Amino acid sequence: VLAAAGRLVEEDGYGRLTIEAIARQAGVSKQTIYRWWSTKAEVVLEALNEAASTIAPAADSGSLEADVRLFLRRTVEGGKGRNGRMLVALMAEAQFDEVFGRSFRREFLANRRNMLRNVLERARTRGEVAQSAHIELAVEVVFAMLWYRMLGRHAPLDRRLADELTDTLLILVG
Amino acid sequence: VLAAAGRLVEEDGYGRLTIEAIARQAGVSKQTIYRWWSTKAEVVLEALNEAASTIAPAADSGSLEADVRLFLRRTVEGGKGRNGRMLVALMAEAQFDEVFGRSFRREFLANRRNMLRNVLERARTRGEVAQSAHIELAVEVVFAMLWYRMLGRHAPLDRRLADELTDTLLILVG
Numbered sequence: 001v002l003a004a005a006g007r008l009v010e011e012d013g014y015g016r017l018t019i020e021a022i023a024r025q026a027g028v029s030k031q032t033i034y035r036w037w038s039t040k041a042e043v044v045l046e047a048l049n050e051a052a053s054t055i056a057p058a059a060d061s062g063s064l065e066a067d068v069r070l071f072l073r074r075t076v077e078g079g080k081g082r083n084g085r086m087l088v089a090l091m092a093e094a095q096f097d098e099v100f101g102r103s104f105r106r107e108f109l110a111n112r113r114n115m116l117r118n119v120l121e122r123a124r125t126r127g128e129v130a131q132s133a134h135i136e137l138a139v140e141v142v143f144a145m146l147w148y149r150m151l152g153r154h155a156p157l158d159r160r161l162a163d164e165l166t167d168t169l170l171i172l173v174g
Numbered sequence: 175v176l177a178a179a180g181r182l183v184e185e186d187g188y189g190r191l192t193i194e195a196i197a198r199q200a201g202v203s204k205q206t207i208y209r210w211w212s213t214k215a216e217v218v219l220e221a222l223n224e225a226a227s228t229i230a231p232a233a234d235s236g237s238l239e240a241d242v243r244l245f246l247r248r249t250v251e252g253g254k255g256r257n258g259r260m261l262v263a264l265m266a267e268a269q270f271d272e273v274f275g276r277s278f279r280r281e282f283l284a285n286r287r288n289m290l291r292n293v294l295e296r297a298r299t300r301g302e303v304a305q306s307a308h309i310e311l312a313v314e315v316v317f318a319m320l321w322y323r324m325l326g327r328h329a330p331l332d333r334r335l336a337d338e339l340t341d342t343l344l345i346l347v348g
Contacts (some may be wrong), residue, residue, distance in 0.1 A: 092266035092327060109326050137338060140329075141315055144322030148314065151265060151321070152283050155314075164311060171345065 001026045002047035002056045009044055010086050014093045014100065018045070041103045043155065048090070048108050052078065064123035068169055071119060072162040075112075079157050080149060089152050110150060115140050120173060133173040142169055175207060177202045178220040182216055184260050184314070188267045209256050215277045218264070222282050226252065229341045238297035242343055245293060246336040248315065249286075253324060262324050268301065287313050294347060307347040316343055 004026035008017050017040050023030045037043045055078035059067040079087060089160075094101035116139045123129045142165050149157050175322050178200035191214050197204045211217045227284035229252035233241040253261060260280050264282075290313045297303045316339050 003208065083316070088269050092269040095262050095266040095325065105326055105328060110328065116233075134338075137342065140322065141319060145315060147325070148318030148321050150183075150271065151325075152279055153283065154279060154287075168311065168315070171337035172342065 005043045006047045009102045013067045041100045064128045069166045076162040131171045138172040179217045180221045221283045222247040238302045242291045243340045250336040303347045308337045
């Protein structure tokens, strides 16, 4: 069901997506879908979160720099091509569709910040990040840059950006 | 004409805007508009740039910190309320409409980065910014954060953000 929802959003956009189409594409009944999710937004958000956690899980190697670098390289990889086009379309949709927008912000954007915040907080308990460090701002800078590149397209979303953001984040929490 | 275009985008959105409606609202003929602009995108972008330069001109007080703080406080003020909603709608539109998107990126997003880059480059000639400083990245961080707040709405676009971004920028070019 989640894979079917992802494919349909990619092909037709979120606006034209229906629970019925997801059911047809997944080869299940509408009732089956409604047993687990109540709106198409919920299905799409769960698909997004699952994909994001698979592509870029929060690593835990014991080294802040290694964890952040891996997380950001994978996040950047996951934001390229079709995934990236889908994310951008959903971010645009979130500005017009209030209901979807609320879910997208709370259940996707906030989740991704949580993943990186956890990495930084683990590093803080190990003493790698100062108690006074402004973790929230550093996390925001990272995702802000990824989105600005995806939406603004003035420079590529690539490994170089991932590494620049890793360095920037270490400066900001250092 | 520019004010008329701004009002119409605010009221009906960019998608429904026509040169004819701009002419009617401004009380001029379509021919007059076509003498100066060839598409509605050009009119809207010129209106946006004019508004942005009026609200947040690049200050030149001789102090980097003062110039950046003023520029960012004004930029944040200018991105609130109706202006902010219009900017967000245009950023979303830029993701769906390729022609408008190209103009929006080249003639608005890039212009705003240029304004701040100039402030930093003037500071570099005065010796306030290191020759090796990564100015481009610092400029990108600032606008990325403003856009991420406007689109993500997880925290307010306020003077506190402007001041945090001023400090962040000084750290990044310091």
